[in-house]
Amino acid sequence: MNEVTTAIIAYGAISAAVIAGFFSFLNLISSKENSVSESRQQWINEFRGEISRLTAAIHELVRIEENSETLSQKEYLDVARETYKDVRESLTSIQLRLNPKHVKQRPESMEAKLWNAISKSRTDFANGDLDATVVGCDRIREEAAPLLKEEWERVKRGEWVFRLVRVTALIIVVAGIAFVILGADQLVEIPPHFG
Secondary structure (H helix, E strand, C coil): CCHHHHHHHHHHHHHHHHHHHHHHHHHHHHHHHHHHHHHHHHHHHHHHHHHHHHHHHHHHHHHHHHCHHHCCHHHHHHHHHHHHHHHHHHHHHHHHHCCHHHHHHCCCCHHHHHHHHHHHHHHHHHCCCHHHHHHHHHHHHHHHHHHHHHHHHHHHHCCHHHHHHHHHHHHHHHHHHHHHHHHHHHHHCCCCCCC
16 A cells, blocks of 8 residues: 555544544533433422412412311311412422522522512411402512523523534634645545655
8 A cells, every 4th residue: 555545544433433433422411411401401390389289378368367267276277278288398399400500699699589479479468458468469470480591591492511512613614624625635645655
């Protein structure tokens, strides 16, 4: 075999190995980022469920409270026990999903607005203002909607690492094609070696 053929074969083998390695790396990053996106989607679904469960439980507590005059204290506790438990579980789940720094240090953040709406509804219920408590449920849903939408948009866009890798992959593929074309032209121009 002459040197040109050997160089072309070596160049092709190295190029194939580099391309295969790059796409293996890209597949690894894509799989990881896809997993993160799936986790975000699960977070969205579970958060939506907790908001729904909380507002439904608040409505049920208001209904029980409106009819509490006909119940003894023991009957009231028996009737309301599960609903109070649902409220506490939902509150805890929602609070654990929110960024505490945003809630405490950024009053204009979506997390802070949502938590303030929840806190106001709780205060209204504790003060016996049942109408305001029910209105508070609407506000809780309104404040949760932008947070859910932002997370959904993040899932649709993909994680930032995935977006970066996607752009990098495109650049490398275009550069690789150009390199192969230019490299092949250079190999063809190598004069044969006469020994």
